[in-house]
Amino acid sequence: MSQHTILLDKHLQYGAKIVDFAGWQMPINYGSQMEEHKQVRTDAGMFDVSHMVVLDLEGGKVIDFLKYLLANDVSKITSSAGKALYSCMLNERGGVIDDLIVYYLNQQWFRMVVNAATREKDIAWIKQHAAAFDVSVKEGTSLAMIAVQGPNAIEKALSVMSADCKQVASGLKRFVGQPCGDWFIGRTGYTGEDGFEIMLPETEAATFWDKLAEAGVKPIGLGARDTLRLEAGMNLYGTDMDEQTSPLQAGLGWTIAMQDEREFIGREALAAEKAAGPVMKFVGLVLQGKGVLRGHQKVVIEDDAEGEITSGTFSPSMGVAIAMARVPAQTTDRVKVDMRGKLVDAKVVKMPFVRDGQVCVEV
């Protein structure tokens, strides 16, 4: 069944090419993906991300619950209201069920944003474990979500917000979100640029979209969303990691909080994996020849060991092909990529490739 967000008519009005994404009719671009990408890196763009899933978790033991459910530790964010945390939710084998953002709102209330493609299994999994902690799981319905991203995103978004929301939004530090009436504004994103992710009632979404457009914020499709997040070194669930992948082999070791004795789902499996030592690691690649790196291309290192590209694209900011790849742990600074039968040199780099408009790696 094909679903669409409340903004579909707006996308069509703004000239979008519509594609199916996880059962949703979403804009892939509004003309040129490349121009949209550059718009976000140099000015401001807006994304309809209303297909993503908002969950409100409430209960007296919600902190204990999330400390058990998530591989990252929500204790990191309970010092002040609105702080956000990126985490993986793992199965018992240490595989990634989903990656998500969770906001701490108060001792009894967290708001979580999970992926659209994993909606059903996520909710089922969360509810299954929430019962023992007496935590309620409510899906935010009738909410739209618009991300506004880019060096001028904050200024332009603030210019079209209500006085109340403007006051709330202008005081937000990076990676913090706050409610404002029935809106919720987070200073978060998936592009490597500053900006907001704004949840608002569906009934107000089209008007807000138009106002942002009038302020010079251009609509950006899923195509540019993918090249922006890849440049920013941000993983995409289902592509860079899934239930068969350990976060330790997906570049997500930094999100696994194992310093103390906290018991969380998947911990034992990860501890065993750590004890055994790394087999594969997750790296960035920059192609040293012509062509475009693509997902599933084979990566070859010396002594015939192999890895695989998980996400690849042409980087509009760098003018060369870049990729994320899972490669043997012994990989050094050079690899070869099997591109349609030809072995082409690629350089191994530390991600991100681009952050806040600046290229961070050597081409």
Added chain:
Amino acid sequence: MSTIPEEMRYTSSHEWVKLNDDGTVSVGITEHAQELLGDIVFVETPEIDTEFTAGEACCVVESVKAASDIYMPISGEVVDTNGELTDTPDIINSSPYDDGWIFKIKPANEDELEGLMDAQAYEDSIEE
């Protein structure tokens, strides 16, 4: 709907073919093809002097989205390639039928052109 030039012939794999005054044949991809591919970032043109038979994959056009083979519309020998594509491959997006030509061949047999679609037939084929 964009206009499909009348003076060209077309393949079902979305190449266009134009017979030039000097007897060579220019080849490119159609407006419809460039739209499907999206922003083109790299073109691997065929080697000059190489002979291909009709239907053979002879070069690659890569967009941000995908890599796509270009098939030789009629048999012949490559005599020229569009050097502009090295630095500005996106001219295929902005001018697929003109500045964005990809290569020229000396046809083995000009009559093979008759086997390709005319503008009307191509238009009908992509509307299906």
